[in-house]
Every structure is written in C-alpha cells, then in structure tokens.
Amino acid sequence: MSNPEMLRALKAIVGTNWCLDTPADLMAYSYDATPLYQHVPDAVVVPGTVEEVAAVMKVAEEHRIPIVPRGSGTNLSAGTVPTSGGLVVGLNRLNQVKEIDQENMTATFEPGVVTAKFHQQVEAVGLFYPPDPGSMTISTLGGNIAECAGGLRGLKYGVTKDYIIGLQAVLADGRILQIGGKNAKDVAGYDLVKLFVGSEGTLGLVTEATARLIPLPETRRTALAMFTDLTGAARSVSRIIAARIIPATLEFLDNATIRVVEDYARIGLNTEAGALLLMQQDGTEAVSERDIARMAAICKEEGAFEVRLAQDPVEEAALMSARRAALSALARKKPTTILEDATVPRKHLAEMVEQINRIARKYSVEICTFGHAGDGNLHPTCMTDERDREEIHRVEQAFEEIFDAALRLGGTITGEHGVGEAKAGFLEWRVGSTGIELMKGIKAVFDPHHLLNPGKLFARENRRRVVVRS
Amino acid sequence: MSNPEMLRALKAIVGTNWCLDTPADLMAYSYDATPLYQHVPDAVVVPGTVEEVAAVMKVAEEHRIPIVPRGSGTNLSAGTVPTSGGLVVGLNRLNQVKEIDQENMTATFEPGVVTAKFHQQVEAVGLFYPPDPGSMTISTLGGNIAECAGGLRGLKYGVTKDYIIGLQAVLADGRILQIGGKNAKDVAGYDLVKLFVGSEGTLGLVTEATARLIPLPETRRTALAMFTDLTGAARSVSRIIAARIIPATLEFLDNATIRVVEDYARIGLNTEAGALLLMQQDGTEAVSERDIARMAAICKEEGAFEVRLAQDPVEEAALMSARRAALSALARKKPTTILEDATVPRKHLAEMVEQINRIARKYSVEICTFGHAGDGNLHPTCMTDERDREEIHRVEQAFEEIFDAALRLGGTITGEHGVGEAKAGFLEWRVGSTGIELMKGIKAVFDPHHLLNPGKLFARENRRRVVVRS
Numbered sequence: 001m002s003n004p005e006m007l008r009a010l011k012a013i014v015g016t017n018w019c020l021d022t023p024a025d026l027m028a029y030s031y032d033a034t035p036l037y038q039h040v041p042d043a044v045v046v047p048g049t050v051e052e053v054a055a056v057m058k059v060a061e062e063h064r065i066p067i068v069p070r071g072s073g074t075n076l077s078a079g080t081v082p083t084s085g086g087l088v089v090g091l092n093r094l095n096q097v098k099e100i101d102q103e104n105m106t107a108t109f110e111p112g113v114v115t116a117k118f119h120q121q122v123e124a125v126g127l128f129y130p131p132d133p134g135s136m137t138i139s140t141l142g143g144n145i146a147e148c149a150g151g152l153r154g155l156k157y158g159v160t161k162d163y164i165i166g167l168q169a170v171l172a173d174g175r176i177l178q179i180g181g182k183n184a185k186d187v188a189g190y191d192l193v194k195l196f197v198g199s200e201g202t203l204g205l206v207t208e209a210t211a212r213l214i215p216l217p218e219t220r221r222t223a224l225a226m227f228t229d230l231t232g233a234a235r236s237v238s239r240i241i242a243a244r245i246i247p248a249t250l251e252f253l254d255n256a257t258i259r260v261v262e263d264y265a266r267i268g269l270n271t272e273a274g275a276l277l278l279m280q281q282d283g284t285e286a287v288s289e290r291d292i293a294r295m296a297a298i299c300k301e302e303g304a305f306e307v308r309l310a311q312d313p314v315e316e317a318a319l320m321s322a323r324r325a326a327l328s329a330l331a332r333k334k335p336t337t338i339l340e341d342a343t344v345p346r347k348h349l350a351e352m353v354e355q356i357n358r359i360a361r362k363y364s365v366e367i368c369t370f371g372h373a374g375d376g377n378l379h380p381t382c383m384t385d386e387r388d389r390e391e392i393h394r395v396e397q398a399f400e401e402i403f404d405a406a407l408r409l410g411g412t413i414t415g416e417h418g419v420g421e422a423k424a425g426f427l428e429w430r431v432g433s434t435g436i437e438l439m440k441g442i443k444a445v446f447d448p449h450h451l452l453n454p455g456k457l458f459a460r461e462n463r464r465r466v467v468v469r470s
Numbered sequence: 471m472s473n474p475e476m477l478r479a480l481k482a483i484v485g486t487n488w489c490l491d492t493p494a495d496l497m498a499y500s501y502d503a504t505p506l507y508q509h510v511p512d513a514v515v516v517p518g519t520v521e522e523v524a525a526v527m528k529v530a531e532e533h534r535i536p537i538v539p540r541g542s543g544t545n546l547s548a549g550t551v552p553t554s555g556g557l558v559v560g561l562n563r564l565n566q567v568k569e570i571d572q573e574n575m576t577a578t579f580e581p582g583v584v585t586a587k588f589h590q591q592v593e594a595v596g597l598f599y600p601p602d603p604g605s606m607t608i609s610t611l612g613g614n615i616a617e618c619a620g621g622l623r624g625l626k627y628g629v630t631k632d633y634i635i636g637l638q639a640v641l642a643d644g645r646i647l648q649i650g651g652k653n654a655k656d657v658a659g660y661d662l663v664k665l666f667v668g669s670e671g672t673l674g675l676v677t678e679a680t681a682r683l684i685p686l687p688e689t690r691r692t693a694l695a696m697f698t699d700l701t702g703a704a705r706s707v708s709r710i711i712a713a714r715i716i717p718a719t720l721e722f723l724d725n726a727t728i729r730v731v732e733d734y735a736r737i738g739l740n741t742e743a744g745a746l747l748l749m750q751q752d753g754t755e756a757v758s759e760r761d762i763a764r765m766a767a768i769c770k771e772e773g774a775f776e777v778r779l780a781q782d783p784v785e786e787a788a789l790m791s792a793r794r795a796a797l798s799a800l801a802r803k804k805p806t807t808i809l810e811d812a813t814v815p816r817k818h819l820a821e822m823v824e825q826i827n828r829i830a831r832k833y834s835v836e837i838c839t840f841g842h843a844g845d846g847n848l849h850p851t852c853m854t855d856e857r858d859r860e861e862i863h864r865v866e867q868a869f870e871e872i873f874d875a876a877l878r879l880g881g882t883i884t885g886e887h888g889v890g891e892a893k894a895g896f897l898e899w900r901v902g903s904t905g906i907e908l909m910k911g912i913k914a915v916f917d918p919h920h921l922l923n924p925g926k927l928f929a930r931e932n933r934r935r936v937v938v939r940s
Binding site (some may be wrong): 182194215283343348377416432441 | 660
C-alpha cells in the first residue's frame with residue numbers, strides 16, 4: 001500500500017482484521033475465475049455494514065483510488081480482477097437474507113448471500129428464484145446482479161434482471177442510493193434498478209437488493225436425448241419451440257463435450273453421439289409429463305438414437321450432471337480452460353456451432369461447445385495452456401472470429417458472463433460507437449472520477465474488427 | 471409557427487400534407503387523455519420513415535425547438551401535451567408489423583401499430599404479447615413503450631419492459647441508435663433498451679422495436695366474486711397468493727365503481743356489493759379449471775355472497791366488461807374524470823383503499839377506486855368538473871395526500887401511467903433528490919439541449935411534501 005494514511009483510515013472504518021494487505025492476501029485477490037488475467041490490488045477491505053461500505057468509498061474518492069467490488073470471484077470476464085490496482089471491496093460479510101415476504105412474494109437480501117443457499121431458503125417456503133448460473137453453489141447474489149447472471153432456466157424464466165426490483169447501492173461519492181422496492185409495477189422515472197443490474201460494478205456498489213419471487217413449480221421431469229449429429233438436435237430445438245413448448249431447461253452438448261464429460265463422470269453417455277439435448281419441464285404433473293413426452297417424441301422423430309426419461313430424483317440428478325459437470329470435466333483436460341459466451345438468436349444455433357467448429361479447425365485449437373440451446377447462448381470452451389504463448393495467440397484469434405460470426409448472425413458477444421475486461425475491446429462491435437458514447441456518458445454521471453471498476457466494460461483500447469471473411 | 475424558414479424545412483422533409491399548422495390542426499394536438507392540461511404546439515409533423523424522423527430531429531435541434539413524440543394520445547399523465555409548444559411528432563404513419571419471427575418467438579414493429587391489432591396478429595399464429603393497457607384498442611405500441619404500459623395481466627406476465635428486447639431510436643441530434651435485438655440473453659453493456667422503455671419520450675424517439683413473445687395460453691377461465699365489504703375481497707387476494715396461485719388477472723372494483731358500472735353497462739352486478747373481484751386464469755384446461763375453482767372457493771370462504779363462473783366466451787366478455795367498462799362508465803358521470811395510478815405492495819391493498827376513502831371524505835370529493843388487485847396497482851378515479859376551480863383545488867389536494875399515503879406504504883406515485891407533466895412535481899417524493907440528480911444526468915447525456923419532451927418527468931417546480939399527517 002503506497003499510502004499509509006489511507007490504510008490507517010480504512011482500518012479505522014472496517015477494523016484491522018478486515019483490511020488485508022499482506023502479500024498472501026493481495027495474491028488471493030489478484031485473480032478470479034477468468035484465465036489470463038491477474039493483478040494484485042493495493043489492499044482488500046471487507047466491510048461489515050453499508051455504512052462501512054459508504055465510508056470506504058469516501059476514502060477511495062478522496063484519494064482517487066480505484067474500487068473493485070467482489071463477491072466470490074466466479075466471474076468469467078475478468079470483471080473482479082483489480083487490473084488497475086486499487087482497493088478490492090469484498091462484500092461477502094454482507095450475507096443476510098433480511099426478509100422473505102410471502103404476501104408480496106419478494107425477498108430482500110444482502111449481496112454476499114450465496115445463490116444456491118438463497119434458492120434453498122425461498123424454496124423451503126414454496127417460492128422460486130429461477131436464475132441458476134453454473135457457479136451457483138459458490139457465486140453470490142451480488143455478483144449475479146453485477147453480471148445479470150443467467151443459467152439453465154433462462155428461456156422459460158428469464159435472467160437476474162427479470163427478478164431484481166429494488167436496490168440499495170453506494171455511489172462513487174459515498175452516498176447511499178435507494179431505488180425501486182416491492183412494487184409489482186413502478187414507472188416513476190428512469191428504471192435505475194434495471195440499469196444497475198449487469199453494470200458490472202461500474203456504477204455503484206450494491207449493498208442490498210429486493211427480488212420478486214414466483215411460486216415453486218409443483219413437479220419437474222427430465223429427459224436426455226442423444227443424436228448422431230448436430231443437425232438432428234438443432235432441428236429438435238426448432239420443432240419444440242414451433243410446438244409452442246417452452247421447456248424449463250433445454251441444454252446442448254456437442255460430441256467433444258460429451259466425450260470429456262463421460263470420461264470424467266461415467267454416466268453412460270454414448271461417446272459416439274454427435275450431440276446431446278438435456279430437457280426439463282416443470283409445472284403441474286400433467287404439464288410436465290405431457291411436455292417431456294412431446295419433447296421426447298420430437299427428438300425421436302428427428303433421429304435421436306436414444307432418449308432417456310428420468311424416473312426418479314436420482315436419475316434426474318445423473319442426467320443433469322451431464323450438463324452441470326461439463327465445465328469441471330473440461331477443466332481437467334488442460335492447464336487453461338477458456339469458457340466463452342457467444343450468443344445468437346435461437347434459430348441460428350446450428351449455424352453458430354458449425355462456425356465455431358470451422359474456426360477451431362482453422363486455428364488448430366481445441367474447442368468444445370455446450371450451452372443453453374433454448375436461448376441460443378453457447379459456451380464454446382477452449383482447452384489450452386496459457387504458458388504456450390503461440391497457442392494462446394491462436395486461441396485469441398479464434399475467439400475474435402467467433403464473436404464476429406455471432407454478431408453476423410444477429411447475436412452478441414456475451415449472453416450472461418458480462419463484458420468485464422476480457423471482452424471490453426469487443427463491446428463497440430456489438431453496440432456501435434454511439435452506444436459506447438451513451439454508455440460512457442451514463443458511467444460519468446454515476447462515477448465522474450472513474451474510480452468504480454476501471455477498465456471493465458469500456459476498453460482502454462478497442463479491437464479493430466478486421467477478421468478474415470469466411 | 472414563428473419561424474417560416476423552419477416550417478419550409480419541415481415541409482421539405484415530410485411533404486406539405488404531413489406538416490400541419492392550421493389552427494384546427496394545432497388544437498387537435500393540444501391535449502391528450504389527461505384532464506386539465508392543454509397547450510397548442512407550433513406545428514405538427516407526421517413523418518413516414520425513420521429517415522424523415524431523423525431529418526425532422528436535426529431541424530429541431532438546429533432551431534432548438536422542443537419535440538413532443540405522440541402516438542394515439544391516450545396518455546393519462548399529460549405526457550403527450552406540448553406544454554412548452556414546439557413540434558409534435560406524430561408517429562402513427564410508422565405502423566407496420568415488420569416481422570413475426572416464429573422460430574425466435576419475436577416480433578419487430580414500428581411504433582404506430584395499435585396495441586390490440588398487434589395482439590390479434592401475434593395470436594393468429596399462436597403467440598402472445600401480454601401487455602394489455604386499458605386503452606389498447608386505441609393506444610400504439612410506441613406509446614406503450616414510452617410509458618412502460620401495464621394492464622390487467624401484469625401480475626402473471628409483467629409489463630411492457632419485460633417484453634421489449636430491441637429498439638431503434640432517433641436521438642436528439644438526429645443519429646439513429648440501434649440497440650438490443652432478438653437475443654434471449656444479452657449482457658453487452660448497460661441495458662439501454664430497458665432504459666428507453668418508460669422514458670416517456672425524453673431520451674429519443676423510438677422508431678422500431680422488437681418484442682419477445684410467448685406461446686398463447688391454451689385456455690382461459692373467468693370468474694367474478696361479489697363481497698359485502700372490502701375486507702373480504704382483500705383477504706381473498708392475500709389467500710389466493712398464499713395458495714401460490716398467480717392468476718392471469720385479478721381485478722378489483724369498489725362499491726362506488728360497481729354502482730356506476732352497473733348503471734352504465736347493465737350486467738347484473740349487485741349494486742349493494744362492497745367490492746368485486748374479477749379473476750381469470752389461463753394455461754392448460756386442467757390448470758385454468760383447477761385454479762379458477764380454487765379461487766372461487768377461497769372467495770366463498772372469505773364471505774363472497776355471489777361467485778359467477780363464465781361458461782362460455784359470451785359470459786366471459788360480460789364479466790370482463792365489468793372491469794373494462796369502468797373508465798367509460800365513470801367518465802359519463804361528470805364533465806372531468808381524473809384517473810390516478812397510486813400503487814402499493816400487494817399486501818397493503820386494503821389499507822390503501824381505506825386511505826383513499828378517508829382522503830376523499832376529508833376533501834369532500836367523489837373518488838371511485840378500481841384496479842389491479844394482484845399488482846397493488848390502484849386507479850382511484852375522481853369525477854369532477856374542471857370549471858369548478860374550488861373543487862379542482864380540493865381534488866388536487868386529495869391526490870397529493872393519496873400519493874403521500876401510497877409512499878408511506880412503500881408504494882409509488884405511478885404504477886403504469888407514467889410521470890409525465892401531471893406527476894413531475896411528485897417524482898422527487900418517490901426517488902429522492904439523489905435519484906432526480908442521476909436521472910437528470912442521464913437525460914443530459916441523451917438530450918443535452920433539453921429538446922425532447924421538456925417538462926415531462928422532471929418538474930419545472932417540485933412539490934413540497936407538506937401533507938397533514940393522518
């Protein structure tokens with residue numbers, strides 16, 4: 001820490017125990033789940049109240065030192081790496097579910113609550129908070145809000161933004177902002193709540209939030225279909241939607257992912273399968289049964305050589321693990337796993353997967369693709385080794401071309417992982433120079449001294465979009 | 471028109487026929503559905519293409535003349551009244567549904583499309599766009615986007631914001647902004663789409679939008695319950711939610727509204743009833759039947775003296791007309807009908823209605839209350855006469871106290887009608903001075919010369935909140 005006076009001020013606010021600045025502490029907060037990004041902060045503070053967060057912010061503003069808010073650090077776009085140094089503000093001590101209001105079907109909670117624990121708490125009273133990012137057993141709700149986390153249930157139930165209706169946030173100057181609340185409808189002014197969700201810690205530090213909840217579906221049915229090729233799986237997705245079925249989950253794995261998952265989890269997947277669809281429907285028993293049967297029938301008609309229906313929760317868990325285990329399985333293969341997030345309108349799913357495969361071959365890189373077929377939200381995942389600079393260069397070129405391909409299909413550079421620092425250089429490709437200009441204008445309204453998570457969302461340098469045409 | 475040069479420029483852009491400036495034309499565009507507000511514009515232009523909108527905007531910017539965008543003018547917060555003069559830009563000629571993309575379940579349309587016609591078009595292919603504001607047979611989708619319109623299906627299906635995922639808008643300097651698209655998930659930067667929805671024409675002119683659609687529910691069942699008093703109706707609402715039923719519609723009428731509706735529509739309502747609930751459930755036949763039966767049973771247990779279940783579409787239409795006719799019925803009673811929009815968290819519904827009744831008695835004004843019970847979104851409606859200045863003053867005092875009461879219950883000054891000019895003075899009560907400051911900052915990013923719908927959202931003068939404590 002270059003400034004002992006500031007450190008003293010911070011320790012006076014949060015207590016000596018919650019201001020961390022040993023080399024080991026700083027190293028522990030120098031990275032998140034994103035490969036290739038690392039930078040030590042100047043210090044780490046872990047405030048215990050909103051007032052402490054506000055006081056820390058005032059000190060940071062006074063000293064013009066960057067603030068990087070952080071939950072569990074499961075971020076995949078380097079959104080919580082302190083790449084400009086400064087203060088990491090850990091929000092994990094603010095971890096209380098303050099209220100589950102059953103009459104209004106809302107919950108009010110602090111940012112450090114772990115997502116899966118929150119699921120358990122609301123489900124215990126028959127309520128449901130659908131966003132279920134892959135990292136939900138570790139991730140915090142505050143992180144989910146910062147990134148507008150999605151998950152496997154996005155197609156039917158939407159994403160974090162669709163549930164957050166109230167926020168308390170500490171602004172860059174230390175003021176505490178209270179916006180939204182428990183109202184089902186509220187059009188009093190611009191929707192600052194939705195603006196904050198997905199703003200990646202660049203507008204303020206969320207210190208409390210209120211989510212609307214919905215009734216927990218009564219039952220759930222799960223099925224898994226294996227196809228010889230991608231085309232059959234993609235056609236099944238199209239026909240399921242055409243039949244006006246909106247499944248609770250409709251996930252996709254390509255052959256490369258299937259092989260790796262089977263090797264890891266031994267759940268009896270046919271490793272010759274060209275593609276796999278994991279399907280889930282929830283609702284009344286009649287609806288779940290009917291829809292899963294209709295989806296199974298469609299898959300068979302489109303050439304699935306095997307369709308398994310889970311008969312009980314144990315079988316369901318086994319089938320789900322085919323998808324939930326994908327990232328862990330892939331991560332074992334090589335030292336470095338880069339999980340991307342290109343997203344296209346649903347009907348271009350097959351085309352996008354083909355493009356990914358073509359691009360992987362072109363650059364001789366190993367990419368497995370899985371993801372949310374119902375959403376068009378794909379996770380092309382590259383297994384590589386960051387020590388091999390030449391290969392990493394090819395990986396970067398491949399992902400650049402994948403983003404370009406997604407945009408050409410009307411898609412986006414990120415469906416649910418956020419822009420962070422990893423994709424900041426590509427944001428202009430998606431939103432244009434006018435979009436960037438407006439977003440930077442908004443950022444400056446909230447954070448005139450650019451202290452909040454600098455380098456995230458907005459690039460220090462934009463990528464030129466010069467990709468070899470396919 | 472004070473500036474003949476500008477008028478010539480506008481006529482050159484849109485053609486002489488679409489630039490209106492006779493006294494009769496100006497009078498026709500001097501008001502909207504909001505009582506008490508009227509002001510003639512300097513001219514009216516009705517552009518036929520987005521390029522014409524952009525060219526008009528450039529002329530307006532050059533001459534620093536206000537722009538007031540307008541659809542059908544069904545606004546209830548004076549949002550489309552040109553209270554600062556300037557140019558009204560009618561967007562009704564941009565009235566094409568450009569695409570219904572069944573595979574992606576999206577529709578792309580221009581702002582002048584009438585809401586109910588859009589409903590018919592998407593429902594014809596088995597898709598569903600839920601927002602159904604009371605004015606839907608006249609209102610335009612562009613107006614719905616500007617106000618973030620709600621309606622009778624908000625509790626289960628959300629409001630306009632929950633469906634709009636892509637926009638094209640002309641900015642204050644004439645640039646054309648394209649944001650969002652057809653992606654089910656997209657977290658590339660701040661969500662400018664959601665920021666535009668409900669921005670009341672103060673950030674730009676929406677010239678095209680893309681909405682996500684959902685499958686049209688297979689069936690629908692409708693019931694109507696009459697109660698001797700408000701308490702039974704409110705308890706029924708609480709118990710329906712506690713039973714984890716989310717009805718497609720759950721509407722409320724108080725005794726005063728019931729009397730006026732029956733007098734007008736003759737649908738056999740018991741005019742002694744203290745309150746009425748109109749309930750609708752959709753989904754599969756089994757779900758609709760089951761839920762409507764459960765809701766009917768709850769109402770009976772809570773003292774409903776009559777519960778009617780619609781047996782066919784004709785009966786359904788009759789029951790629905792009890793609610794849909796409310797505003798028309800009330801509007802017949804007195805020369806001036808002021809329809810308000812105070813909203814509270816659902817569980818405070820009965821308390822809010824009691825407050826409204828107390829306040830109406832206190833100021834000796836006639837207020838009927840109906841609205842969306844499931845949302846807590848109430849429409850206290852005052853029948854008065856704007857020529858009676860003394861009574862109007864009491865009406866204004868009463869509404870001021872109603873807003874105050876709603877805010878005390880954690881509610882808001884507007885659930886779905888917008889702030890406009892009518893409630894601009896109260897916005898700070900809801901969002902605080904920090905909220906106003908941030909919103910004005912955002913406004914300035916998009917519209918640095920304050921040309922877009924001036925006087926709307928942000929008050930020329932704030933109301934002091936000095937209300938006699940109850």
